[in-house]
Amino acid sequence: METTLLGLDTDELRSVMKAEGVPAYRGKQIAEWLYRSGVRSFDEMSNVPEALRIQLSGKYQLGRSTVLVGQRSKDGTAKLLLELNDGARVETVGLPYPDRMSCCVSTQVGCPIGCVFCATGMGGYTRDLTAGEIVDQVLTVQEDIRFERGEADARKCRIDHVTFMGMGEPLLNYEVTVKAMRLLNKEVGIAVRQLTVSTVGFVPGIHRLAEEEMQCTLAVSLHAPTDDLRRRLIPGMTAWSVAELMKTCREYVQRTRRRITFEYLLLDGVNDGVAEAVELARLLHGLNCHVNLIPCNMVSGLTFRMSPREHIQAFRNVLEDAGIQVTQRMQRGSDIDAACGQLRQRAGDATP
Ligand code: SF4
Secondary structure, eight states: OOEEOBTBOHHHHHHHHHHTTSOTHHHHHHHIIIIIIOOSSGGGOTTSOHHHHHHHHHHEEOOOOEEEEEEEOTTSOEEEEEEOTTSOEEEEEEEEOSSOEEEEOOOEEEOSSOOTTOHHHHHOEEEEOOHHHHHHHHHHHHHHHHHHHTOSOGGGSOOOEEEEOSSSOGGGGHHHHHHHHHHIIIIIOOOGGGEEEEESOOHHHHHHHHHTTOOOEEEEEOOOSSHHHHHHHOGGGOSSOHHHHHHHHHHHHHHHOOOEEEEEEEBTTTTOSHHHHHHHHHHHTTOSEEEEEEEOOOOTTOOOOBOOHHHHHHHHHHHHHTTOEEEEOOOOOTTSOOSTTHHHHHHOOOOO
16 A cells, blocks of 8 residues: 655655655655645656656655535635545635635544534544645645635645634544644644644543643633533533533643633524523633634534524623623635535545
């Protein structure tokens, strides 16, 4: 089986070159072609001798995915369904803003957590992604934006924010997620502070991340302030109570001095009442955090409805009156399959 180069850092690529009997500096050149230029073939590596390109292409593959379906919203949001080398499919999203370009990556094919409001959760879990497959998503979104804008120079369409918030629970694929973050930082050139890891509350993973001494951002998808409600909404994460999760979050803030974001998906009549807001405010009292309220995207096959504007405002008022910073996620991509897993669900899953 061919070895995949995407996912190896410069030092590892130097070792590959040494093993091939060529000078180690070729590893640095290949890293630049892979991560900075985002090439899709050895032939594009113009400063690498042709004989070496032929030698490498016989033994190694670059590890780029194929775009199966691309949807673009009127607001510029691009949702791509990618096919990986084994035929598995994952979604990735590009979000261009006036002041930044963001990409939301998947970390697993499917997801074992099974959140009841999520199209990915409905489809089950197939496998973990590799670090190369995660980085490929960022490179592919960059390429898509460049194509859309007709920009010839790859370096002018750079993703500068990445959220690990697509399909899968990143902290269940821990080593790979951390390796992908290091590659995005060191090889692709994205600042660590602009990398956000989103977890649905996997407590051991939060503890490990606190020890990494990485200045990344942690987002915790809480979605419910009580054990009973969380059990109903997030059945795959019942091993830790809300109290244990909040204790872990407080320790994380203390250890890293970084503010946590709490994601809260508002579902009409389920978790969007004033009582839940009061309980949430109590949980977050005195914690360096902010709450991001997310209006739910409609998913076919699920009966949840989006919270009415009055519910969202009342919920927000309770939190703000308690001194908690609140933002409301802009609804983007509402004219395409915006919710996680929707596009893959519609296109049909191909499990390898
Ligand atoms: S919301 Fe996230 S953690 Fe929950 S099932 Fe979907 S992908 Fe998995």
